[in-house]
Amino acid sequence: MRFRSVIAVLAATVALPVGAGYATDLEVTHWWTSGGEAAAVGELAKAFDATGNKWVDGAIAGAGGTARPIMVSRITGGDPMGATQFNHGRQAEELVQEGLMRDLTDVAERGNWKEIIRPASLLESCTIDGKIYCAPVNIHSWQWLWLSNDAFEKAGVPVPKNWGELVAAAPALEKAGIVPLAVGGQPWQANGAFDVLILALAGKDTFLQVFGEKNADVAAGPEMAKVFKAADDARRMSKGTNVQDWNQATNMVITGKAGGQIMGDWAQGEFQLAGLKAGEDYSCLPGLGVNEVIATGGDAFYFPLLEDEAKSKAQEALAETLVDPKAQVAFNLKKGSLPVRGDVDLAAANDCMKKGLDILAKGDVIQWTDQLLSADSQKQKEDLFSEFFANPSMTPDDAQKRFVEIIATAD
């Protein structure tokens, strides 16, 4: 607790100084703190400063799980920031319902967001009771398998083309002293990896039945049993990861200590920062190379309702900046995520991003668990899968039984 409040205090002190000047200061809180993420956020700040306002950076270290409670308590506690990151979906749902967040419908209509933002589900996730409450900034898809070409070369096996091949290659990797699959210790990583396995191995329909309709029978069915078997494989292959943060796990892939990692496309920024080239040094398999569907979760900025006139103006400027084509390109190239609009030129995009853009263009998209499940259900899943990945004596059957219970009571 002490640790967190220290961060909160630090974040607050960052916001306090630099009062003078004509520009309106707007504090923006987010949890983009890894190397690639920080570089990307710098682009947004630059674009916002160019509008004559000032971006006051309120980065909160320690991933969303640490950052969100601080953000929420600042908003509910009457000390709102100018704008804040959330994953769009249901994380800010109650804040909106309580009237703590600002209605952006005007800005959205002026900017014609309905037309330009694609896929449309992004804006839908921002819409509550017909009003738009957030500005989406990127599309993040979890469904990627990142592979170190070096590691496979060292183990003397070809780089896998799909999940099955990776499982088959695992013994060779282990023999070469390489961890086949890096899974960091933070609970959300195991949870996300499992959701990816469902979508890739059981398909879109099952995924939607389980998380969309909360159908407990499907969750208990044979399709899901298959996924739990695969999760068992993943657990075996992840033995020896011994790191906590996702970027440390990604770093194991970058340095060839691990064969692969199931992680969202934000991992791409780390590969870029390390100077690695897609296709040559590392490979990426969307949908684990089995089922090329990507989810359109992502990040969005929400704007707490403020009294201050000047700051409200600055909020509008920020909302416009976030969906601005130039800012979109600059930000997403650095971050490795996909832009929220289809009309921007991403010629500079690398191999992996192009794969993502293709899938997006084909419309093979799906809503992600952040949009379908409440934070409460997500946390229960996190507890289950972090236990499952850490405890080899828990059988896939047991895990499935507990999974069914969570789905049965999910909201």
Next chain:
Amino acid sequence: MSSNARAGRPSRLTRNLSAKIASVPMMLTAVVIFLGGTVWTVVYSFTSSKLLPRLKFVGLDQYERLWSTPRWLVSIENLAIYGIFSLVFSLVIGFVLAALMDQKIRFENTFRTIFLYPFALSFIVTGLVWQWLLNPEHGIQSAVRAMGWAGFDFDPLYNSSIVIYGILIAALWQGTGLVMCLMLAGLRGIDEDIWKASRVDGIPMWKTYLFVVIPMMRPVFVTTLVIIASGIVRVYDLVVAQTSGGPGIASEVPAKYVYDYMFQAQNLGQGFAASTMMLITVAIIIVPWAYLEFGGGRKRV
């Protein structure tokens, strides 16, 4: 407050008026914040509050869910193991160190400082230090292996079944110094004549400690017990810094469950239910003890 000697000043209310006025803010704090907050929490633990508190009562649902959640059960088990061992070990080690210190040794000041030093560090720092020490790739294990024992295995933080002991080690390292100091103060408070008497009677030293000195130190033990026990129930930051509850959920503790469900899972009702259970646990321990200690008008010690 010694007497009512001067008659004609009967009102008990106005006696020591300034002292009473001075203590009003603290009394208000105690009543409004502690008691009020507690009652509020208990009431809302019977609601289905999610991110924001709402008075929609659901009976005992939150408690039923709590007690069927594996993570909560693991937390309780961990707290029991951690609590019992840290109570026993910090008292025993603390007392033994203090007794050794009491033998009129040379450099007592130096030793006392060394033993007390860890207490000056916060749990976060302690946790991080021990996280590194117990890390198999950088810490004790690799150091011992580098000295030649290649088969040496010591990685409690990465082994689900013993991870709580890894946390216990750090807690003991941090806390025993304080216990030692309290005990030492208690030992110094024992009259020199008692020792002389027991020496004349030819009672061996360990027996004097066990049957004469320790019973005489009862108040010190009680104080120490309260300090240690309150530290046990609220253990949170040490776990966060050392393992964040991992591997998996193997080192979760109740306080962390409360925090995670209140803020990360945006489920206040569940968090309140868990914190109410913690309160009940403390009450179950404290109430009988307080009754024995202060009740019945009997004065001991």
